[in-house]
Amino acid sequence: MDVKTVCLGMLTDGEASGYDLKKHFESSFGHFFAAGYGSIYPALASLSAQGYVSCKEIPQQGKPDRKVYRITENGRRRLLQELDHPNPSHKVRSEFLATMCFAHLMTPDQVQTVLDNRITEIDRYLTMFDEFECTCMEQTPNGMHFTVGLGRAVMSAMKKYLEEHGHVLLENPQIGKRPATG
Amino acid sequence: MDVKTVCLGMLTDGEASGYDLKKHFESSFGHFFAAGYGSIYPALASLSAQGYVSCKEIPQQGKPDRKVYRITENGRRRLLQELDHPNPSHKVRSEFLATMCFAHLMTPDQVQTVLDNRITEIDRYLTMFDEFECTCMEQTPNGMHFTVGLGRAVMSAMKKYLEEHGHVLLENPQIGKRPATG
DNA sequence: ATATAATATATCAATTCGATATATGAGCGG
DNA sequence: CCGCTCATATATCGAATTGATATATTATAT
Structure with missing residues (x-):
């Protein structure tokens, strides 16, 4: 595919x-x-x-x-x-999550900005999904409604998680840590 | 990135x-x-x-x-x-969802198989996340816990949606429909 | 005995990404 | 009315990525 x-x-x-x-x-x-x-x-x-x-x-x-x-x-x-393939892939390529993995190397301000921008983008998608459901025709295949619904479910879950857990990335900023790895 | x-x-x-x-x-x-x-x-x-x-x-x-x-x-x-980039991307490449868009061109059996296999794969990820939290060290950066937690939240939401709404893709199978597009 | 998995690096064609080029009409602000 | 941006419309190109394959040995499982 x-x-x-x-x-x-x-x-x-x-x-x-x-x-x-x-x-x-x-x-x-x-x-x-x-x-x-x-x-x-x-x-x-x-x-x-x-x-x-x-x-x-x-x-x-x-x-x-x-x-x-x-x-x-x-x-x-x-x-x-x-x-006719039984197991089609579903892959994510997230510079966002890759960045958050190294939040401990960033300033709290930098991390906060990234989190805020991600939430803004999610809201853009959620708005897009609402618009799709408003403007689509009756003959629009079930599959399109299904994928938009799934998009909404996933984006909402992500937004909720960011709002509830984003703060842990701002705690104990440890820039310049690990002075001697070896 | x-x-x-x-x-x-x-x-x-x-x-x-x-x-x-x-x-x-x-x-x-x-x-x-x-x-x-x-x-x-x-x-x-x-x-x-x-x-x-x-x-x-x-x-x-x-x-x-x-x-x-x-x-x-x-x-x-x-x-x-x-x-130091304020808006890192987060992209999905889903052959799974692309396939489901055309569920109306597939047999209900084909669609059911694809849905089942996706849920199985999600379960594999959820197990992996549990194992990560069990085996990781105390000094594991917050960011890693955060990304695993977000992965879990998103995968769980997806699984729930598939279980609750997958059936709509099996209704009114319309294979061979649209006999005269033009 | 045979097959598979793990260790370990590397390359290659095919695919995809992101930016750019080209050309014009419409609409808007200064 | 000039310049700006946006929309229409196709196309290419270098760089990055994918997915498969090659090579070589040991360990483990069947």
Whole structure:
């Protein structure tokens, strides 16, 4: 399950350009599967070369031609194959938590700032989730509601934990400790 | 904050080889910052070339020489610089959630298997967290306890959500739906 | 006896990230 | 009306990362 497969899945909802897909990656998929142009455009080119999507070029003045992609029957079959994996991964890459591991090397002010900013970001996500539920259509698949709900549950738990336990990182600041490790 | 910086941080706890660091990445850091040999060894080589760590080669018979790295004063300064970023990222890359977005294209059996396997994996993490708290020393920095606690809070919330809402993905299976998108 | 796991380092192709380049129209403030 | 930012739209590129594989030996389990 790479960017290619997620693009393919998004195209089951109807034809779209790379630019359109990027907006999906930013909004509904943003909290668990980010992708930039540097991944999306090569993905679409590759899918097209493999015959999993067809491409319709719509000329525009000023802007580059708009390339609209549509999933093919082969693409649909390929997607079902990719979805048939029993144990898909769920990975976190957190510079935030990595930073907090070394809070004892930072000043309390630095730590507090990082904690505050994380909570602000979580609030941004929670707002985004609310907006999604307000603006989405009835035919929006269950899976989208499910992932947004899970995002909300996880983000809320994280916020609560930060508010309740963040203070332990501010206690006994020990900068410059460990004068002789060996 | 890349693998290089995290390695540098780990080395503030004492000297270690790439192999040793890999074990840290698998255990205490595993749930929020995974890294494989393909990242760790080049990172250590680069840190060494930049003078942020020193390297002591210990010959061994049979196995390759054990290379033990130690953080230098320059490295310590560099680490503090890297830690001085107010808004470190926290990113999720979830093939699991991406798959669940397309649950309506899968059979209920397939979806159930994926959900079950995710819960099993969460339980593995929760066990790992318990073991960490049992086996860690008194001088273990607050930050490590904090990140493990946050991991536990987040994983528990996720498990609860899966148990309470997973069933919505099994309702109205609509495989082969959308016969004419255009 | 055979297979697997642990110790230990290293490389490589494929993938992804993050920034940048290009080109234009719309809207807004000074 | 000039300049600024934002939105539209595609594309590339170096750097970082992933995941697999190679090598070599000993210890443990089947």
